[in-house]
Structures are given as C-alpha cells and as structure tokens.
Amino acid sequence: MITIRNAESPDVAQLAELLKELFAIEADFVFDRDKQVSGLKQLLDSGKDRVVVAESDKRIVGMCSLQTLISTAEGGPVGLLEDLIVTAEFRHQGIGEKLLAAAVDWAERQGLKRLQLLADKNNLPALKFYEKQAWRQTQLICLRKC
Structure with a gap:
C-alpha cells in the first residue's frame, strides 16, 4: 500500500537517493550528496x-517538492514544482499522479496563483506524463548562469 505524506527531517537520506536517481536522467544536474542533503534540509x-x-x-519510493515564489506577473505567490520522481520499480502505478495531486492540493490551499515546473x-x-496531467508548455525557455 502506498501512503502519500509530507516529508520529515528523518527522510532526508532516502530523499537524497531519489534525487540521485533523478539526476542520472537529467542532463543539467550532477548528483552531489552534500549539496542535495543541504537543499533538502533547507526545504524542510x-x-x-x-x-x-x-x-x-516505510520505504520512500517517490517524492515531489514545491517551492513558493512571488510573481509580479501574477501579483502574488506562485509555486515552482521540482524533483518529481518515482523510483523505477514503482513507476506506472499512479504514484506520480498522486504525488502531483498532493502538491497541487497543497498549492491551492496556500492560495498560490500559478504552478510551474x-x-x-x-x-x-516525463513530458508525456505532465501533458497527461494537463500541464502545458509555455513560450518561455529556461536560461541559467552558474
């Protein structure tokens, strides 16, 4: 049985392992346990x-993080969804949908005016998954300076 809940501090080690799996498939990121643990602790x-x-x-098999920002375009708080991952052996069981729905529900309760990822x-x-969940591409592109 799968339980969806809010992460807690004792979960950080398992969450870092999920990020390791996620970053292995994302071209822009390299896993660095110390950085990921630091980021997770700050989020929590x-x-x-x-x-x-x-x-x-008692094993964490998926995660999704949501950060709040202030948008001048929306005139208030918005959310940035990151780190949606379900470990490979648990995919295609609806867990990603449940995680995403829980994040969206929390965002709505917080009064966030928009979500983006x-x-x-x-x-x-992943792109097909988001499209199936009614997320749409925008005309914006992501730029980065390190």
Missing part, C-alpha cells in the same frame, strides 16, 4: 515550502 526547514513523499512499507526536454516519458 523553510516553513513555506513542501516536500511530499510516497511511502511503501521545468522538465528535461529529452525526457519524453
């Missing part, structure tokens, strides 16, 4: 962001 401690997990028999342009399974 922020009080304004959310990490939702899918758990099976970035996806690897070559990750066709």
Whole structure:
C-alpha cells in the first residue's frame, strides 16, 4: 500500500537517493550528496515550502517538492514544482499522479496563483506524463548562469 505524506527531517537520506536517481536522467544536474542533503534540509526547514513523499512499507519510493515564489506577473505567490520522481520499480502505478495531486492540493490551499515546473526536454516519458496531467508548455525557455 502506498501512503502519500509530507516529508520529515528523518527522510532526508532516502530523499537524497531519489534525487540521485533523478539526476542520472537529467542532463543539467550532477548528483552531489552534500549539496542535495543541504537543499533538502533547507526545504524542510523553510516553513513555506513542501516536500511530499510516497511511502511503501516505510520505504520512500517517490517524492515531489514545491517551492513558493512571488510573481509580479501574477501579483502574488506562485509555486515552482521540482524533483518529481518515482523510483523505477514503482513507476506506472499512479504514484506520480498522486504525488502531483498532493502538491497541487497543497498549492491551492496556500492560495498560490500559478504552478510551474521545468522538465528535461529529452525526457519524453516525463513530458508525456505532465501533458497527461494537463500541464502545458509555455513560450518561455529556461536560461541559467552558474
């Protein structure tokens, strides 16, 4: 049985393992356990962001993070969805949909005016998944300076 719940501090090690799996399929990111653990701890401690997990028999098999930002275009708070991953052996069971729905529900309860996400342009399974969940591409592109 899969349980969807909010992540807690003791989950960080398992969440980092999921990020390792996610970053292995994303061209723009390289896994660095120390950085990912630091980021996860900051998300969990922020009080304004959310990490939702899918758990099976005390094992975390999926996660989704949601960060809040202020948008001048929307005139208020919006959400940036990141790190939606279900470990390979648990995919195609509706867990990603449940994680995404939980994140959207939380965002609506917080009064966020828009949700957005970035996806690897070559990750066709992810793009098809988001399209199936009624997420649409925009005219914006992501630029980055490191």
